[in-house]
Amino acid sequence: MHRHRDLCERAVDPLEIAAGLEAHGVTDRTAARFRHRDVFSLAEEMYARVPRDGDPPPRPTDPPAPRVRIxxxxxxxxxxxxCAATVAGLRLTDGRPRLIAVVVGALVVTLALRAALRRGPLRAATRTTGTWTCWLVGYALLGDGLLRAALTGGPDGLPDGTAEGPWPVTVAPVLALALACAPAAGSAHLFAVGARRKLSASRGLADFSASVRPLLLGTVALFMCALTVLVALTGAVLAEPAAHPQALTLGALLLLARLLAVHGHTHAPTLVLTAAATVEAAALATLFAGRLPGCGFLAVPVEALVAACGPAVVPTTACGIGALILLVHATRRLTRASAHASMGQPR
Structure with a gap:
């Protein structure tokens, strides 16, 4: 009680104390030393023992107003x-109007995405860098075309927004990822609400972790199903290859990184996003560096890999391994009570 008095006085219910104790390394075995069956039971007694002048204010669990949810x-x-409007402008214009449409479209889509990440279920309490995320999305748009052109001695010009130009552009996966912001927000909301309910119903840390782990995996699977449909639809509408491997691995990586950031874990997502972007940049850099006299050996690994599996192997491998690492990390971090005790309804 003396060691955790500040935690007990700030808490508005025993769940916050239980999460705080867990964050400080208190386990069910530790609780047994104080003659309690688990940390939740110990937290209830600690909450009851703290003197208060009056009844504590109730936790704001009421659902948000319909206007805020809308x-x-x-x-x-x-x-x-x-993004769909930008793609339409890209397809319907030519020359200078096309360049203006692309620049303006990229700007407004970036601002809209930033606004979406500042409100609602995807809102993170701490600021996260979007530099590497922008690189990964940019590679999905231009990277495969540049890699293919570099292997044939190009590119001979700047991208013109078409799939047949000197620097082919793949629009379908980027449009699918932009459309997937809505399923991502819905999945994050369902996960937060479900985890909070299981936190209230659990009677032990192990019980809570076991019940949240399937919820997390189901959330990721639900988003991946939605993204698969969106990638197929955008590919069919735009008459482009659907690029399922690149889009799905990148979508999974971005979703898991955002879920971890929303629940207060930003270090691992930043490292993994940086590593994935670095791998993609290194693949392109080695191809161009291999053109220098005596440096042809630098391009051999990428050339052999692309010859065996195609240009999609670079982003698929980089993002796929990163997504797998974050999934394992999320099953450890997001199944702890301390990751959900302070999570309220999305703004």
């Missing part, structure tokens, strides 16, 4: 809608 739904849909 706001974050609209914000989640906005990046996909604006």
């Amino acid at each position: 706001v974050w739904i609209v914000l989640a849909l906005l990046p996909g809608a604006l």
Whole structure:
């Protein structure tokens, strides 16, 4: 009680104390030393023993007003809608108007995505860098075309926004990822609400972890199903290859990174996103460096890999391994009570 008095006085219910004790390394075995069956039972006694002048204010568990909920739904849909409008402008214009449409479209989509990440279920308490995320999305748009052109001695010009130009552009996976902001927000909301309910119903840390782990895997699977459908639809509408491996691995990587950031874990996502972007950049750099006199050996590994599996192998491998690492990390971090005790309803 003396060691954790500040925690007990700030808590508005025993769940916050249980999560705080877990974060400080208190386990069910530790609770047994104090004649309690688990940390939740110990937290209830600690909460009851703290003197208070009056009844504590109730935790704000009421659902948000419909107007607020509509706001974050609209914000989640906005990046996909604006990206679709940008793609339409890209396909319907030529020359300078096309360049203006691309620049303006990229700007408004970026601003819309930033707004979506600041409100609702995808809102993180701490700021996270988006530099590497922008690189990964940019590679999904331009990287495979540049890699293919570099292998044939190009590129001979800048990208012109078409799949047949000197620097082919793949629009379908990027449009699918923009449209997937809405399923990502919905999946994050369902996970937060479900985890909070299981936290209230659990009677032990092991019980809570065991019940949240399937919820986390189901959340990721639900998003991946939605993204698979969106990738297929955008590929069919735009008459482009669907690029399922690249889009699905990148989508999984971005979703898991955001889920961890939302629940207060930003270090691992930053490292993994940085590593994935670095691998993609290194693959391109080695191809161009191999053109220097005496440096041809630098391009041999990438050339052999692409010859065996195609250009998609670079982003698929980089993002796929990163997503797998974050999934394992999330099953450890997001199944702890301390990751959900302070999570309320999305704004």
